[in-house]
Amino acid sequence: MPVDCAFEIAIERVSILDEHGVFDESLGEGLIPDTDVVMLYRHMSMCRHFDEIAFKLQRSGRMGTYPENRGQEATSVGAAYALEDKDWMVTCYRENAGLFLRGVDPEKILLHWMGDERGNNIPVRATPLAIAIGTQLLHAAGLAWASKYRGEDGIACTFFGDGATSEGDFHEAMNFAANLDLPIVFVCQNNSWAISTPASVNCSAPTLAQRGLAYGMHCVQVDGNDLFAMVKVIREAAHRARTEHRPTFIEAVTYRLGDHTTADDARRYRDQDIVDEWAGRDPMIRLRKWLEQRDLWDETQEQAQRVESESFVKGVVERAEGIEPPTSDDIFTWMYSDIPPTLDMQRRTLRTSSLGQGYDGAGS
C-alpha cells in the first residue's frame, strides 16, 4: 500500500519589523497609525522605567520578590492594543506593559508584590496575577465561554510562558477551547526560560506553536519582540474568536532579559553571550529605529520621555507606599460573602480558643 498522508501543515512564523529595524511594508503598512506607534513607544518606555524602579524597590527592601518584565513589553502591549475593552486579559506576571495599557493602575502591581491583596482588585477586565502556573488558562476559557453563552462577542486572551505548556491545566484548557468552540486566544510567551529550566526541557517539539495543532486549533509563531507582528496576529486571532468561536494558539518568541525574579540569579545557569545577543533584539530598540527613520522621534523627545517616565513612576511609588496599612480584620472579612460565626469570633478576639468559651465566643 502506498503511504498516505493523514494530515500535513506548515507552521507559519510572522515577522514584520525585525531586530535590525527592517520593516516589511507589505505586511506592516497601515497596521498601526503613526500617532499610535509613538504613543505605544512612549508607553513601553514608561513601563521599562517602571520595571527598573520595581527592581530597585526590591533590592532596597521596600518591596518583596519581583519578576522583571524587561524585554517582553511588545507581546502584551501588542495584544492589549489589539483587544477591546469588553475582552478579558488573563495574564501570569510578565504582562505589566499590556495591563497598564488596558487601564490597570501600575500601583496595583506594586501593591501585589508588596504583599497587599488590594493590588489584585482591578476595575477593568483583567484577572489577578497568576502565581500557580497555568491555572489561569482554564479561567480564561471559562470567561470566554461566559461571553459566548450570553451571545456576546467579547473574547478572552490569556498569557503564559514556555514552562506553563508542561502543566496539565494548559492541556486541559487547550482541549476544552478547541472541543467546545470557545472564543479564546492563547499567547505563549516563549522567553526561553522557566526559572533555570530551558524551554527544551518543557517541550521537545521543534516549535511550541505546533502544540496547538494537536488540539485541532489554528496555531502560529510570531516574533514576540516585534510590536507590529504581535498586533497583526492578535487581531487575526481575536477576529477568529469573535466571529467563528474558534481558538488560536500563538507562540510569541521573545527572551527574558532579567532573572526569573529578584530572588533568582540567572548567571548560575545562563550564557551571558546569549543574553547580550538577545538584548540586541529588544523590542524598544527596533521600534525607536522605526520611529526615527520616519522622523517621528529624536533624542530630544527621548530625554523628555525619560523625565516624564521618572515623574510618573515616582508618583506611582508614592501612592503604593502611601496606602494605609491593612488591618487584621482584612484577614477574615474577605473569606466569604457573609462571615460565619466561628470565624467572626476569631476576627473579634484574634484568638482561636479561650477557657470558658461559649459557642458564641463569649468568655475570656
Add this chain to the structure above:
Amino acid sequence: MANLTLVQAINLALIQEMEKDDRVLLMGEDIGVNGGVFRVTEGLHERFGAARVVDTPLAESGIIGTAIGLAMGGLRPIPEIQFEGFLGPAYDQICTQAARMRSRTRAGLTVPLTIRVPIGGGIHAPELHSDSPEAIFTHNAGMKVVMPSSPYDAKGLLISAIRDPDPVIFFEPKRIYRAFREEVPEEEYTVPIGQARIVREGGEMTMVSWGATVVQCMNAIEQSGRDIELIDLRTINPLDMETVAISVQKTGRAIIAHEAPMTCGIGAELSARIMEQCFLHLEAPVQRVTGFDTIMPYYKLELEYLPNAERIGKAIAETAAY
C-alpha cells in the same frame, strides 16, 4: 407534594433553578445525553439544550477551572465531578483558585460556583468510588461544604448552594440516592447553609452525624431504646456549633459518627470544640465512630469498614455507662 428520592429531589431543584435563572448551567462528564451515571441530571439535556447542560471533556481540573471562569464571568455554573475519588485532579483549582478568588481580589472577582459530587461508600463500587473527603475541603478555607442526608434537605440545600455568592461543594451521599422517599414540596424553598437539623430530640445523649451515616445512627438509636438527640449537621463548613453545643450542654454526652477516616476527620474538630465549649457539662469523653485510618477497602470489605448500627450501638452503651 410528592414523595421523592434524593435523586429526584436534586433533579427537581436543578430544573427549578434552571427555569428561574438563565445564568445557571450544568457541566460535567456524561451529564447531558446520558443524564448522569446516577441519572441525577436525567431529562435536563432534552429540556434545556446542549448549551446549558454540557457534556465536557474528561478532565476534572478542566471542568472546575472553566467553571471558575464561567462564575467569574457572572454565570452560575454547576459542575459535576462524577465521583469523590476523582476530586484529586481538581484539588488545585478548588483549593488554590475557587476558594481564594474572593479574598485574593478583595471581592473584585467572586466565584458563585456549586460543585456537585457523589460521596461515600456502601454501593459495591470499584476503587475510588466510595471515599469521604469532606474534611479535606473544610480544612482549606474558602469553600462551603454541604451534605444533605434526606430528599427534603437536598432540594433546599442545593437551591441555597446555587444562590450562594460563595463557592460550595454539594456532596450527595450515593448510598442513599434511592434508599428511601420523603415528602418534598413542589414549590420553591431553601434550607439555609450553616444550619444543622435536629432529627430527633432527646435528653440522654447527643449524636452528631451527616450524610448516609445518619441512617445508621437512627437505626442504632432505635435499637438502643435510649432517649438520644440526633443532629444532622447538613453543613460541614461552616459548622453550626451553636446547635451542637446547646445539645451537649443539655445532655452531657456526645457521640460523633462519620464514614471518613478518624484522624483529622470532622469528628476530631467537633470533639475539640465540644471540649472547649461544653467542658463543665460533659459526663463522659466524646466518642467518635468513624472509618478506620486506612484507604477505603474494595467492596468485599466495605461493610467492615463503614460505621454501622452495631458499632454505633457499642459507643452508645459505653458512653451511657461511663
